Amino acid sequence: GEEEDENLPIQEVSFDPEKTQCCVVENGQGLTHGSGGKGYGLASTGISSGCYQWKFYIVKENRGNEGTCVGVSRWPVHDFNHRTTSDMWLYRAYSGNLYHNGEQTLTLSSFTQGDYITCVMDMEARTISFGKNGEEPKLAFEDVDATELYPCVMFYSSNPGEKVKICDMQMRGTPRDLLPGDPICSPVATVLAEATTQLIRILHRTDHWTHCINKIMMERLHKIKPCFRDSNNATGGGGQRLKKSRSVQSREEHDAQRDTSRDPQRGEEERGRPGHGSRQGHGGLGDLSDHHLRTLCTEVWPVLAVMGGADAGLRVGGRLFKLLPMSQ
Incomplete structure (x- = not known):
């Protein structure tokens, strides 16, 4: 059948x-x-x-x-x-x-x-x-x-x-x-990613593949620093910037208004500083160019998935863990 x-x-x-x-x-x-x-x-x-x-x-x-x-x-x-x-x-x-x-x-x-x-x-x-x-x-x-x-x-x-x-x-x-229970609440991409990482891990345990996989993983991990370094040094060139989602924008605006209402003088000082708009002048994901973002997603993320696993999703009837509230 x-x-x-x-x-x-x-x-x-x-x-x-x-x-x-x-x-x-x-x-x-x-x-x-x-x-x-x-x-x-x-x-x-x-x-x-x-x-x-x-x-x-x-x-x-x-x-x-x-x-x-x-x-x-x-x-x-x-x-x-x-x-x-x-x-x-x-x-x-x-x-x-x-x-x-x-x-x-x-x-x-x-x-x-x-x-x-x-x-x-x-x-x-x-x-x-x-x-x-x-x-x-x-x-x-x-x-x-x-x-x-x-x-x-x-x-x-x-x-x-x-x-x-x-x-x-x-x-x-x-x-x-x-x-x-049904269904398995994972998108196809996640299922394929999990299957691929399992295959790479199995190959990694064999002598013939260990060195080759280690070499490729190190090469890709070394690309993380240049991506963020270049984004910090960039002054507008190097590709179109990643647009922040509306939820991120509204959250940042809300945080800025809250800080200003608490300390108006500090808000004026912050706006006068270079790099205002990103924390401590360091670029985040929103400051990455398309090229760097693509590098992180297609070359670095797969290595992290092999090392730490991909999110396997949720399944009705699967085991749940209760997280106790942290004391304030």
Whole structure:
């Protein structure tokens, strides 16, 4: 359907042999429960941003006495007991129960050998959803507090032999029906900026790109000072000045009238000083030429966005923080 067209296939996902306990990785995508007690396995692909979906296929399981959970996990894993773990967000085959810091009140359908579970992890919305055998994924966890998560399978029985295959990982479009509320109140430009900054940050962590990105960022940051220095030295040439908005103009006029009414003599002195009209004679954004303003917006701002992030906007149902009033 329309939603399927928004999904972007990526490289095949596989289990990481270095992130397993009492399990054997077979052909990359298969995870088999070995002897030695309870076990788990994490995928090699960690998710730190964006929205991804993948499938867990239950290849082998004990019907009626299932001992498998699927979901996502932090790394490293300190506790993989499904009833107590705070490292994992799990969906249990036997009962359909959900677990994170204990058993959750919501219950989904149970599953067994031959079934496949679609998992949707949205790091921006901080939600995890599960769907059985092609059904529409249902919201299972909200307010997921983690910076990076890995698809995982956990075997809690002491009987070896269960096997799960992971496959079909995709980056998908924002699942509007899975979010706590609509809409996502960000303009397209902001969404694109956030996606681009995430890509640059990922590239920056690789040895091949780090030096190149650092060099370009420094070159662009060094353009800040010349822009303001030239605007201070300019006497009218160098391009058309940025017009101040009516709200800024009215606010400045109001402030000037207030200062004059409080101290008329000071107001006369201020008007007689050179540079009157800008604070302490320093040029602000309103004094920048079009050329300098364009430089700051197109070359400097993207660097600041990579360093500090862009405003991700607001979403109905998202987490809100209450700011306490400061004492006067």
